Amino acid sequence: xxxxxxxxxxxxxxxxxxxxxxxxxxxxxxxxxxxxxxxxxxxxxxxxxxxxxxxxxxxxxxxxxxxxxxxxxxxxxxxxxxxxxxxxxxxxxxxxxxxxxxx
Amino acid sequence: xxxxxxxxxxxxxxxxxxxxxxxxxxxxxxxxxxxxxxxxxxxxxxxxxxxxxxxxxxxxxxxxxxxxxxxxxxxxxxxxxxxxxxxxxxxxxxxxxxxxxxxxxxxxxxxxxxxxxxxxxxxxxxxxxxxxxxxxxxxxxxxxxxxxxxxxxxxxxxxxxxxxxxxxxxxxxxxxxxxxxxxxxxxxxxxxxxxxxxxxxxxxxxxxxxxxxxxxxxxxxxxxxxxxxxxxxxxxxxxxxxxxxxxxxxxxxxxxxxxxxxxxxxxxxxxxxxxxxxxxxxxxxxxxxxxxxxxxxxxxxxxxxxxxxxxxxxxxxxxxxxxxxxxxxxxxxxxxxxxxxxxxxxxxxxxxxxxxxxxxxxxxxxxxxxxxxxxxxxxxxxxxxxxxxxxxxxxxxxxxxxxxxxxxxxxxxxxxxxxxxxxxxxxxxxxxxxxxxxxxxxxxxxxxxxxxxxxxxxxxxxxxxxxxxxxxxxxxxxxxxxxxxxxxxxxxxxxxxxxxxxxxxxxxxxxxxxxxxxxxxxxxxxxxxxxxxxxxxxxxxxxxxxxxxxxxxxxxxxxxxxxxxxxxxxxxxxxxxxxxxxxxxxxxxxxxxxxxxxxxxxxxxxxxxxxxxxxxxxx
Numbered sequence: 001x002x003x004x005x006x007x008x009x010x011x012x013x014x015x016x017x018x019x020x021x022x023x024x025x026x027x028x029x030x031x032x033x034x035x036x037x038x039x040x041x042x043x044x045x046x047x048x049x050x051x052x053x054x055x056x057x058x059x060x061x062x063x064x065x066x067x068x069x070x071x072x073x074x075x076x077x078x079x080x081x082x083x084x085x086x087x088x089x090x091x092x093x094x095x096x097x098x099x100x101x102x103x
Numbered sequence: 104x105x106x107x108x109x110x111x112x113x114x115x116x117x118x119x120x121x122x123x124x125x126x127x128x129x130x131x132x133x134x135x136x137x138x139x140x141x142x143x144x145x146x147x148x149x150x151x152x153x154x155x156x157x158x159x160x161x162x163x164x165x166x167x168x169x170x171x172x173x174x175x176x177x178x179x180x181x182x183x184x185x186x187x188x189x190x191x192x193x194x195x196x197x198x199x200x201x202x203x204x205x206x207x208x209x210x211x212x213x214x215x216x217x218x219x220x221x222x223x224x225x226x227x228x229x230x231x232x233x234x235x236x237x238x239x240x241x242x243x244x245x246x247x248x249x250x251x252x253x254x255x256x257x258x259x260x261x262x263x264x265x266x267x268x269x270x271x272x273x274x275x276x277x278x279x280x281x282x283x284x285x286x287x288x289x290x291x292x293x294x295x296x297x298x299x300x301x302x303x304x305x306x307x308x309x310x311x312x313x314x315x316x317x318x319x320x321x322x323x324x325x326x327x328x329x330x331x332x333x334x335x336x337x338x339x340x341x342x343x344x345x346x347x348x349x350x351x352x353x354x355x356x357x358x359x360x361x362x363x364x365x366x367x368x369x370x371x372x373x374x375x376x377x378x379x380x381x382x383x384x385x386x387x388x389x390x391x392x393x394x395x396x397x398x399x400x401x402x403x404x405x406x407x408x409x410x411x412x413x414x415x416x417x418x419x420x421x422x423x424x425x426x427x428x429x430x431x432x433x434x435x436x437x438x439x440x441x442x443x444x445x446x447x448x449x450x451x452x453x454x455x456x457x458x459x460x461x462x463x464x465x466x467x468x469x470x471x472x473x474x475x476x477x478x479x480x481x482x483x484x485x486x487x488x489x490x491x492x493x494x495x496x497x498x499x500x501x502x503x504x505x506x507x508x509x510x511x512x513x514x515x516x517x518x519x520x521x522x523x524x525x526x527x528x529x530x531x532x533x534x535x536x537x538x539x540x541x542x543x544x545x546x547x548x549x550x551x552x553x554x555x556x557x558x559x560x561x562x563x564x565x566x567x568x569x570x571x572x573x574x575x576x577x578x579x580x581x582x583x584x585x586x587x588x589x590x591x592x593x594x595x596x597x598x599x600x601x602x603x604x605x606x607x608x609x610x611x612x613x614x615x616x617x618x619x620x621x622x623x624x625x626x627x628x629x630x631x632x633x634x635x636x637x638x639x640x641x642x643x644x645x646x647x648x649x650x651x652x653x654x655x656x657x658x659x660x661x662x663x664x665x666x667x668x669x670x671x672x673x674x675x676x677x678x679x680x681x682x683x684x685x686x687x688x689x690x691x692x693x694x695x696x697x698x699x700x701x702x703x704x705x706x707x708x709x710x711x712x713x714x715x716x717x718x719x720x721x722x
Contacts, residue, residue, distance in 0.1 A: 023703055031698075095698050102696025 007048035015041030028083045028093040032076060039072045108159030110171045112152045113187050116197060117240060119145040119152075121233035127226040135221040142225035143208050146232060150201035153194075160194040165584045170242055170306070183303050188242030191584045195439060196239040196371055199446045200364045202570070204232045206563035207359040210454050213560035214355055214461055224264060224353070231257035235364050239371065243303035244293045247375070251289070251332070254365045255282050261360060262352040274348040281345035285335020289372075292328030295321075296379070309378050319383060326379045326386035329372065330393075337369025337423045340397045344646055346420055350412040350466075354457030357412060362419050362453050363446035370426040370442050377435050391431025395511075395518040397424030400643070402528040406535070407639040410466045411456045414536055418492065419449055421525060428522060429507040432514045437506035440581045444499035444574050448491035451567035455485035458560055459540060462553040470547035471540040477553040480561045482541045484568040489537050491571040493530035493607040496600070502575035505600045512599070523606050530607035534614025542619060 014037055021034025043065045050061025087093050123145030127138045160167065172186025208228060215224055234253035241247040256279075263275030297303050300311040333339075338346035349361045360366070373380065373390060380386050398421045405417035422445050429438035458481040459474060460466055475482045491498035494505070504526060511519035545551040555561070577584075617625050629636050641647070 019706060023699060023706070026699075098698065099696035101694075103691040103694045 004048050004051055007044060011041045011045035011048065013041070014038070014044060017041075026094050026096055028086070028095055029080075031095060032079045032083070035079070036072065036076065039068060043068050108155050110169060110187060110189065113156055113171070113189060113240070116149045116152045116156070116201070117233050117236035119148040119233075120229040120236065124226050124229040124233060127222055127229065132222045132226075138222035138225045139208075139212055142229045143205070143212075145229060146201065146205045146208050149232065149236060150205045153197035153201040156189055157194045157198045160189065160191055161584070165191050172242060175245075180301060181297070181303065183245045184243055185246055186242040186304075187240045188305065189240070192371075192374055192439065193239050195443055195581075195584075197236065199367075199443050200232070200235055200239060203363040203446055203450045203567070204228075204235075204359055206567055207355045207450065207454065210358075210457070210560050210563040211353075211355045213557045214457055215353060220264065224261075227257055227260045227264070228356075228359070231261065231360060231365070235368070238368055242305060244297055244305070244308075245303040247372070248290065248293060251336070251368065251372075252286065254360075254368060255279060255286070255336075258282075258349070258360050258365055261356040262349045264353055264356065265351075268351070271351040274345075274351040278345040278349045281342055282335040285331045285333070285342050287331070288328040288335075289332025292325050292332070295325050295328070305375065305378075312378060312382060317382070319385075322379065323383040323385045326376075326383050327389055329376055329379065330386065330390055333369035333372045333427075334393060335369070336372070337366050337427065338397075338420045339369070339393050339424060339427060340400055341645065343397065343401065343420045344649060347413050347416040347642075350410070350416050354412065354453060354460055357416070358450040358453030358457065361416065362449040366419060366423055367426070367442050367446060370423060370430065370438060373427065373430045374435055374439055377430070380430070381433075387431050387433065389431070391428050391515070391518060394424045394427025394429070394431050395521040397421065398428060398525040399521045399528070400424075402525045402532070404639055404642050405532045406528060407636055409468050411459070411468050411471075411536060411540065412453070412466050414468075414532055415449070415452055415456060418452075418529065418532065421529065422449065422492070425504070425507055425522065425525065428518060429510060432510050432518070434507065434510040436581055436584070437503070437510050440506055440577070441503035443577075443581070444491070444503040444571070447567055447574055448488040448498075448500055448571035451484060451488035451564060451571050452492065454560070454564055454567065455481050455488060458556040458564065459485075459553075461556055461560070463547070463549040465547070465549065468536065468539050471545075471550050472543045472547075473541070473545040473550060474553055475541040478541075478555045480555060480564060484561075484564040485541070486537055487568045488571050489533040493533050493611060494526055494603075495530075495607050495611075496604060497575065498572050499570070499575035501600070501604075502577075505603060508603050509596060509599060523603070526603070526606040527610040530610025531614045534611045535618055538614055538618040 018034045018036070018038030018041060021037060022031050025031050025034060046061045046064045046068070048061075050058065053061065083093055086098060090097050120142075123142045126141050131137045131141055167190075169189040170186060172184040175183045175185050208225070211224065211228070215221055218224060231254060234250045234257060238247055238250035238254060241250060259275045259279040262278050263271050265271045266275075293303075296308060299317070300308045302308060302311070335342045346361060346366065350357055352361070380390065401417045401420035401424060405414050405421065408414045408417060422441070426438045426441050426445070429435075429441060458478065459471065462474075462478060463471060465471075487498065491500040494500045508519065508522055508526070511522050545553075616622060617628060638644075
């Protein structure tokens with residue numbers, strides 16, 4: 001059986017991939033997807049570190065995962081709605097087009 | 104000691120004119136005659152209560168001092184009060200001021216009757232009277248200073264009464280600025296005294312001084328600073344330049360403010376704070392010297408002036424110098440006595456001159472002449488005033504001048520000589536005015552057709568003439584009365600006094616020879632002494648010297664300071680502002696509006712936070 005360390009590494013990789021995506025991609029939907037990746041990394045970390053809990057039957061890590069899934073779903077909906085609204089105004093979903101609030 | 108005179112009445116003395124000022128300003132302004140009536144009634148009331156105060160004071164004796172005050176505001180260290188001080192000095196001043204003021208206000212009915220701004224005139228007159236009485240009655244330095252500045256403001260307003268005339272507006276400004284110069288000294292002086300004594304109250308300061316421990320040098324400095332204020336108000340050399348120009352105001356104003364009352368405030372101030380001067384012989388010497396020099400200096404200028412009001416103005420300066428001389432020699436009684444008599448005959452002379460000006464429409468002596476027949480009352484009263492001013496026995500000026508001459512004879516031969524020459528010059532220029540204006544042939548059409556002034560103007564002349572003739576009989580009693588109860592040895596010495604009559608009689612005789620007999624002829628005389636005449640009629644070039652001083656020194660200094668202000672002070676402020684602006688401009692670029700940049704910043708921030716926390720934890 002693989003150790004917690006391996007899971008943690010995968011989680012970190014997933015999170016890092018998400019960060020890279022969120023920073024590097026210009027398309028709003030791609031950034032949303034990248035955010036999902038970061039969330040997944042975090043969830044994996046929660047689930048795996050739950051193993052290290054002194055009480056074997058403790059499920060707080062898993063419980064967090066359930067919550068994050070729910071919150072992520074809601075967040076994605078809001079995000080997509082924003083993207084739609086922005087698309088109506090700017091006729092594009094590229095983030096670098098949205099720079100009205102600059103100096 | 105119980106007295107029939109209640110101090111509650113005394114409060115009405117300054118309060119009545121002030122109420123008149125408020126009533127005229129707020130309500131009766133559109134009705135000119137009503138305004139005049141309000142003002143005169145208030146002045147009459149003040150006059151009545153003042154005489155009451157004087158009689159009660161005489162009855163109570165010179166040592167009686169009464170005091171009444173309300174605390175204005177209290178701090179931990181100082182409790183400035185608004186108070187009244189009734190002692191012989193203030194009682195005498197009260198009577199002088201209110202009597203002359205009442206006469207002048209009645210006279211103004213005739214002289215100013217047709218002015219559009221009559222209400223304004225009477226409002227200012229009432230405010231002036233209130234301030235002047237407050238000054239006289241004040242029992243502390245702060246109240247005195249407030250009133251001191253108030254009379255200055257009123258003087259400014261009244262000199263500039265005809266503000267649409269440039270000369271009047273300039274003269275008002277000049278008077279205000281010049282006296283302010285002296286007031287600065289007074290302000291510094293009184294701050295120094297009051298912080299050291301811990302009180303504004305004259306009685307407290309006296310008590311503190313009696314304890315001792317004040318360095319003589321410090322006392323000298325403070326006294327001279329106070330004297331600066333007095334010199335400005337009383338037009339002593341070199342701050343005298345404003346008074347002749349102040350003649351641009353209406354003649355009754357000159358009579359009240361610039362002859363009898365406000366200009367005497369400087370003398371009064373020295374008298375009121377005499378306890379300070381008494382502690383410093385050097386300061387007294389300064390006062391005496393300035394007074395003596397002023398007396399002779401102004402008298403010599405008065406000899407050649409052609410404007411009748413200017414002659415009287417220089418004469419006023421000269422007589423104020425006389426009073427200062429007396430005070431400087433320690434003769435509080437003599438100085439105040441001269442102030443008292445001078446107030447009557449000088450305001451009389453001004454009102455008489457006003458009567459002539461009213462009839463002729465000119466101030467110029469060269470356009471008068473032969474007015475004796477057309478204006479007999481004016482002539483006789485004016486002559487009485489002139490004789491009193493010259494110091495001819497037995498008119499009031501004789502007694503007060505004699506007291507001063509006597510004092511100078513004992514204390515300082517040089518100052519005595521100055522005073523004696525001044526006395527002769529005074530008689531000469533007054534003789535000149537009387538002889539040229541009232542005797543001889545009329546020298547202009549206006550002088551031929553002149554008529555006597557209306558009764559309302561003549562009554563004050565007669566009343567003041569009566570005072571001028573009779574006020575002297577108080578004599579040596581006065582010295583004892585005013586001198587805070589300290590007996591003074593200013594006794595009448597008839598032999599000396601008779602000898603001193605030589606000076607005024609010689610002056611009058613010389614004027615008679617020159618201006619009536621015409622031998623030597625005045626024009627020939629003038630030509631023979633052209634340089635001297637030029638020097639005198641240009642008033643010793645003092646005004647020119649001031650102009651030069653202002654144009655070169657003051658303006659140069661100001662230009663330097665203005666440069667410093669613009670370059671250094673403003674420069675510093677501006678560069679700080681520039682720096683902030685430029686920094687802001689640069690920092691603004693951080694706000695790109697792009698989400699990805701912000702996200703990067705968030706991540707960088709998180710990483711930085713983690714690193715810092717770890718390092719702190721490791722430490």
